[in-house]
Amino acid sequence: MRDYELLIFDWDGTLVDSIGRIVAAMHLAADACELPRCTDEQVRGIIGLGLPEAIRVLYPNLADAARADRLRRSYSENYLVLESEPSPLFYGVAEALQAFRAEGYRLAVATGKGRHGLDRVLADRGWLDYFDYSRCADETASKPDPLMLHEILAQSGVAAGRALMVGDSSFDLLMAQRADMDCVAVGYGAQPLQALRECQPTLAIECFTELRAWLGLRASEQSVEVRAHGR
Missing domain, CATH: 3.40.50.1000 (HAD superfamily/HAD-like)
Structure with a gap:
């Protein structure tokens, strides 16, 4: 029983x-959007949240909705490339x-x-x-x-x-x-x-x-x- x-x-x-790839994809997205990179530990700390919520935690002062959306899309695109061979x-x-x-x-x-x-x-x-x-x-x-x-x-x-x-x-x-x-x-x-x-x-x-x-x-x-x- x-x-x-x-x-x-x-x-x-x-x-x-897949944690390493998530961290790498977020770093690349920050670079593409000309934002400061968060530390690896900070990115690991938001894994589990939905992507919009994760971005708000990592970049609480990012008030530009268009830039936040660009960061989200860049992260997703970078992660897809990194996941060309599944984790x-x-x-x-x-x-x-x-x-x-x-x-x-x-x-x-x-x-x-x-x-x-x-x-x-x-x-x-x-x-x-x-x-x-x-x-x-x-x-x-x-x-x-x-x-x-x-x-x-x-x-x-x-x-x-x-x-x-x-x-x-x-x-x-x-x-x-x-x-x-x-x-x-x-x-x-x-x-x-x-x-x-x-x-x-x-x-x-x-x-x-x-x-x-x-x-x-x-x-x-x-x-x-x-x-x-x-x-």
């Missing part, structure tokens, strides 16, 4: 090793997702990407039908607002207590907590695990394979409890 039915994943920095999955992700599907979990993606961007990377992997549900920042509220999780739960019919959010940023964890959902922090993505622990996640891991082991242990413990209560 499993206590979770639905596993919800962030994309960049959680499933896919690799992190170690253990492909095998774990296949195992989760075989074990009966439903899978979802909740991402700061736009719909066009997510569909493109899913198509590149032949995964357009791989996840049962997905929500993107340009079709709902940006993280850490819990709306995209509420929408996934409504679509799936799964209660918040039976779903688990997995992400590499504080935005992911805060979003899950605001949706009354358990969450897992991964420490190999955008933000260091030490900082993510401050959000008090249900679990903190350094490698994706640890998630599979932890879920397997929980399922075993649940099965023991069920058998014990059945005596």
